[in-house]
Amino acid sequence: MKLLVSLLFLFSITMNAQNTPxxxxxxxxxxxxxxxPDQAKITVRNESTGKDAALVKQENDRVIGNVLSFLKEMKIEDKDVKTEYVRLNKNYDYNSKTYNYAANQTISIRLKDLDKYESLINGLVSTGINRIDGVSFSSSxxxxxxxxxxxxxxxxxxxxxxxxxxxxxxxxxxxxxxxxxxxxxxxxxxxxxxxxxxxxxxxxxxxxxxxxxxxxxxxxxxxxxxxx
The missing domain is CATH 3.30.110.170 (Protein of unknown function (DUF541), domain 1)
Structure with a gap:
């Protein structure tokens, strides 16, 4: 009986010690x-508008094709060029009561050599794009x-x-x-x-x-x- 009481007493002390925060x-x-930073992400977009959906898309594709060709000339790797989105919208003009179309395509470019920045921007503008949506910097x-x-x-x-x-x-x-x-x-x-x-x-x-x-x-x- 004394042994049992002693064990219970020790168990109680141990539990209290464990529960003490x-x-x-x-x-x-x-x-x-x-x-x-040693890198930059450049986001460019081209928007073409017109009355004929097919012609609008063709014009937009032509400019984007120029962009991609130029990027290859600049030795920008394919993995650093990404198409963010492509859109072709039909819009109604309430003033003229007619429909027109707008084609948009956005491309993001990761530039790993900032020394090429000026040449890249100037070259992109010469391809015919009409929007540079932003430049953000990062580190490798x-x-x-x-x-x-x-x-x-x-x-x-x-x-x-x-x-x-x-x-x-x-x-x-x-x-x-x-x-x-x-x-x-x-x-x-x-x-x-x-x-x-x-x-x-x-x-x-x-x-x-x-x-x-x-x-x-x-x-x-x-x-x-x-x-x-």
């Missing part, structure tokens, strides 16, 4: 890495940059936790939980030094219109550390 300090860490080192940002975010979280604990004359232990709150890659912002550098290059035969700036990769993590 451990103190933690919960912090948010932010890691930021900046880099000058995206995965490595994201890894750096994560490490910085964890280090930032640990620094914050240590600061809080030290004020209370306590210390932090191992991480209890880690969760990635968000991951962002911001659009590049212009940097004057890049623009000035381009303007100073008088040997260039084409005017410089590109300012790639810097892009920012930001990681945010929530970390819970044991507190002692």
């Amino acid at each position: 451990q103190n933690t300090v919960d912090v948010t860490g932010i890691g930021i890495v900046t880099v000058v 080192k995206k995965e490595a940059l994201e890894s750096q940002a994560r490490k910085k975010a964890i280090a930032n979280a640990k620094m914050k936790a240590e600061e809080y604990a030290s004020v209370l004359n306590q210390t932090i232990g191992k991480a209890a939980t880690i969760s990635e709150f968000s991951f962002q890659t911001s659009n590049p912002y212009p940097k004057n030094r890049m623009v000035m550098g381009a303007m100073a290059d008088s040997s260039s035969s084409e005017p410089q219109t590109l300012a790639a700036g810097e892009m920012e990769v930001r990681a945010t993590v929530n970390v819970s550390f044991f507190l002692y």
Whole structure:
């Protein structure tokens, strides 16, 4: 009987110890890495309109054919050229009480050598396209940059936790939980030094219109550390 009581007592103590929550300090860490982009995504579109659907499509196809031929001349790889959408719409003009047609085709181009940017843009315009819908920048080192940002975010979280604990004359232990709150890659912002550098290059035969700036990769993590 005494043995049974002793076992129950030990079991009760063990259960209470397991159910006692451990103190933690919960912090948010932010890691930021900046880099000058080395790639660009250029989105171009051609729109043709007219009364005859077949002729409108033929004209649109002709311009897009010029675009694709030019991109081959520029040594842009096929895998870096993508047709985003093709549309042929029938529209009613309430003023003239007639129908007309509009053919649209959009192509995105990934440019891996930004030194070719000016030649590429000027050449695209000469093909007959009538829309450049946007240019966005990126880095070929995206995965490595994201890894750096994560490490910085964890280090930032640990620094914050240590600061809080030290004020209370306590210390932090191992991480209890880690969760990635968000991951962002911001659009590049212009940097004057890049623009000035381009303007100073008088040997260039084409005017410089590109300012790639810097892009920012930001990681945010929530970390819970044991507190002692």
